[in-house]
Amino acid sequence: MxxxxxxxxxxxxxxxxxxxxxxxxxxxxxxxxxxxxxxxxxxxxxxxxxxxxxxxxxxxxxxxxxxxxxxxxxxxxxxxxxxxxxxxxxxxxxTLAAMTAQITAYYPQGYLFCPMIDARRMEVFAAVYDTYLETVQPTRAVILDENSFADLLQESPVVFFGDGAAKSRPLLGTHPNAHFPNQLIExxxxxxxxxxxxxxxAGRFEDLASFEPYYLKDFMGTTPRKKVV
Incomplete structure (x- = not known):
């Protein structure tokens, strides 16, 4: 193979x-x-x-x-x-599952893992997995604030990582169950x-003709379209 x-x-x-x-x-x-x-x-x-x-x-x-x-x-x-x-x-x-697979072995069982990819402003693409890479919260776009992931943090220690985690650290870093690796996980x-x-x-293959990337959000260009008269 x-x-x-x-x-x-x-x-x-x-x-x-x-x-x-x-x-x-x-x-x-x-x-x-x-x-x-x-x-x-x-x-x-x-x-x-x-x-x-x-x-x-x-x-x-x-x-x-x-x-x-x-x-x-x-x-x-x-x-x-x-x-x-x-x-x-x-x-x-x-992508987020593969990022999580890099670090689960370094934490005890019972920890949850929240990989974050930087999006725009205070937004990140995030998901939550357990030690066995089972999905706890599915991939979604999250606008971060002080209450983000509050329910999970009340129940379990959560590791926040990836290039989007820097946005969450000022908001969540004081919580005793919030953990941030010192090294950036790419x-x-x-x-x-x-x-x-x-x-x-397991035989999990994609259909070549129909497969598309998981963009999660529509592409937004930086130049507005001109109005056609």
């Missing part, structure tokens, strides 16, 4: 190769807008450095979002194009591939 995984949900670009569920190669670039210029190069290099060719792949996995509209569009179109060209299956993994293809290996074994 050989899976190539891609994550360009936020800034930068992340690629990984897993063979039989074990990490064989990975590359991470954290430079803004690197996904459009470097993704195909990193994909090719990762597969070759793992000792394989693209034709050896069994599946391509992609972080489906939420996240950057442009980043998601680049990674999903690239993954679909590769699957079409090589006749491979497509696997999609939620989306990574390494955990996308780990979860994709399980999805492949």
């Amino acid at each position: 050989l899976i190539l995984s891609i994550d360009t949900s936020t800034r930068g670009c992340s690629v990984a190769v897993h063979a039989d569920g074990q990490l064989a190669a990975s590359y991470d670039l954290l430079t803004d807008r690197s996904s459009s210029s470097m993704l195909t190069t990193l994909m090719k290099n990762a597969v070759e450095h793992a000792g394989y060719a693209l034709t050896d792949l069994d599946a391509v996995a992609v972080a489906k979002g939420p996240g950057s509209y442009t980043g998601l569009r680049v990674s999903v179109s690239t993954a679909k194009g590769l699957c079409y060209a090589l006749d491979k299956t497509l696997i999609a993994i939620e 989306p990574s293809a390494r955990t996308v591939g780990m979860l994709a290996s399980k999805a492949y074994a």
